[in-house]
Amino acid sequence: MPRCYRSVTDAEYVSDRMTTLPIHPATTPHAVPAPAPTPQSEWRTLRGTNVGDRLYRATLTALALVLPLLLVTLLAELVVGAWPAIKRFGLPFVWTSVWDPVAGVFGAAPMIFGTLASSLLALLIAVPLALGVAIYLTEFSPKWLRQPIAFLVELLAAIPSVVYGLWGIFVLIPFLRSYVVPPLRATLGWTPLFGGVFYGNSLLAGGIILAIMIVPYIAAVSREVLLAVPASQREAALGMGATRWEAVWTAVVPYGRAGLIGAVILGLGRALGETMAVTMVIGNRHDISLSVLQPAYTMAAAIANEFSEAVSDLHLAAMFEVGLVLFVVTVIVNACARLLIWRVARGTAVGSRAL
């Protein structure tokens, strides 16, 4: 009697298949050997090693290789481009301040100072704002307000840099000139931080614009971090008689501290590399001044202004070196931020989204 399908019970048939089909093909692709009598092609299909699969995997791998390649070529090209300047000026490039394209002498200290000063000023303003937003949204706000406020704050990240610059030139600077700087100078004008004549374009204007620009990034990541704090932390604090603010400040915030610091550093990374808005309002003066009312220069602004107008090969190499310094600094800052954030909110793509 010929063996027909019915002669095998459903249970046997199913169990036969199930034992040979790996549950997680990704982790154990070859763990179970295929039985001999079945046609090879069918099992290959099931085990995920057929031609289509290989082609698919090869295509995706090729596409995925673009990113690491981009990173490596970017670094290599910056080093190669900057080499003449590195050889000529060595390490003093980062702490000397003469920048004379005609004489061929380059020192980037004022730009590095301006980049750090404007970013720190931005953090000083943005961190309280952003943490306020994050804490308010996760802990205190009425439910119906959460979505709209989170959306509006994230919209700040969607405004193009050049639009911030435009607003800075025609709205913020006139506002500072008429309402903020006169009282500042009247009360604090004797300190070196607020000395000198205010022309408009200044470290202060750059710092404020930067602060508005990085608030959404810090707020979004901080919010994710605070959301990742277990409810039991809050409940325990409240259960011991803490007020709502005490629960937040003594239980929730310390629990997420690493992630919050990561969020701030991420904001710092954004501020360091921001170009257009800063270029438009910071004054672009190659000079170190302690006063926030004076013009300054940043690395990104220098590249934006001078790169395509480099007067000599050495000038161009110096621009490459500025780019290299900027790149290395942002990579280090971002890497620190990611590691800190991952400790709290593991593996989420926080901060990589705008809107």
Next chain:
Amino acid sequence: MSGRSLRRHVTSGLMTGLVAVLSFTAVLALVLILGDLIAKGASSLNWDFFTKNPVPAGQSGGGVANAIVGTGIIVGLAALIGLPIGIGTGLYLAEYGSGRLGWFVADVLNGTPSIVIGIFAWTWLVRPMGGYSALAGSVALAALMIPMIARTTEEMVRLVPHSLREAALALGYPRWRTSLRVVARTALAGIVTGCLVGVARIAGETAPLLFTALGNLNFSTSVTQPMQTLPHQIYEYASGPFEEWHRLAWASALVLMSLVLLLGVTARWAIRQRHGAAR
């Protein structure tokens, strides 16, 4: 209530008020900027603005037709280059990636200043080709976009329940068809959202275009020639001395902002359709 307890509750109330005020301050900044854009830009929007090219400095009238078309071409080309690579990388990270190293590379590139990406495109395209070109600008924008798209795609694909994948494999689907027809398809709304947000982000970029696409006073559709874009036009007009230019800069900024918001809001809407209220 004892004095100490009272003080603690007052502190709690004050701090709650403070964080609320800080939140509304952040929102206020947005409202102010958008309000100024409309107040100073809307009055200059007319038919000429969209259909005419810039006129020589000092004359009145003229529009930014060349910049609008240029933005369309450069961003479109960037999307054409960047989206397939970004989505492919995201799928790779989700399907075969082992986590940290892939994220690390993508996140580091995500944080790379856009002006440095401009230097990258200048070195590999402008210098060898012997001149500024729209193509170089597109490549720079694509390079900015890839890590962003890759991360959102990966995140969206990882949200797809494993049971769906197992069901497809159990039915005898090969892995590649499972990945494309079942997994990627389930995550489609999220991937599209990521793409729209990515395009919106690069549409507003100026820095990488400064020494790649350069800008152009005339109408040009050739991708091997310099081309004008809206962000670059805003930068030039805002930095210039003429009232007329400032007026056009505000109007251009309003148009650019509307474009970016349109893409962003479409993206939000797309993800709501799929996942209900987003986080």
